[in-house]
Amino acid sequence: MPNDGRVELRLTLNGEPRDLAVRPFDTLLDVLRDQLGLTGVKKGCDMGACGACTVLADGRRIKACLALAASYEGRAITTIEGIGSPEALHPLQAAFVRHDALQCGYCTPGQILSGLALIEEGVADRDAIREGMSGNLCRCGAHPAIVEAIAEAAGL
Structure with a gap:
């Protein structure tokens, strides 16, 4: 564990392996948006009620605002940025x-x-x-x- 209290996290993000250092209380939503700049995932209610923050974890939908990032060690996360492009829509x-x-x-x-x-x-x-x-x-x-x-x- 790094000295500042962060925990190391390895996951696959939109098909690419990523190594991150996150605080134990960081939500997956905040890590995706603030640390990684993936602004396709939205912060709506921040309580899991609206679904604007929905991403896929190993193909299953989750509310990223309710998911602690550190608990997704080794998982495959897919955001809207990972499923198509303006030139080739899903x-x-x-x-x-x-x-x-x-x-x-x-x-x-x-x-x-x-x-x-x-x-x-x-x-x-x-x-x-x-x-x-x-x-x-x-x-x-x-x-x-x-x-x-x-x-x-x-x-x-």
């Missing part, structure tokens, strides 16, 4: 554009990552998508278009 990102499933865009990274995990978990219909996405809020009211984008990407 199919779910492209579906969001086609369905106009965003307005202000603040919640969009968390919505997309949660949608990706939901598709991997397997969804049978739009009701299952609505239920599965209930932890991600959109204050602009784009929920119907978000459901349609996810349904398209899921092949429903």
Whole structure:
């Protein structure tokens, strides 16, 4: 452990191994945004209620504002920066554009990552998508278009 109380953390971030030194109380959200500059992950409520901070840990969706970074030693973390680029959108990102499933865009990274995990978990219909996405809020009211984008990407 470094002398300043930080703990060493090794994880895979968007496919790349990373070695970090974090304080024991640092959230994954704060490390991603403040230490690593990955601003796609958003700080919304900072209480796990809105889903704006959703990232994937080993393919499973988590609320990064509630996750202590040090507890993700050895894990694979995926942020919105790791799934596509402006030149080559991920199919779910492209579906969001086609369905106009965003307005202000603040919640969009968390919505997309949660949608990706939901598709991997397997969804049978739009009701299952609505239920599965209930932890991600959109204050602009784009929920119907978000459901349609996810349904398209899921092949429903």
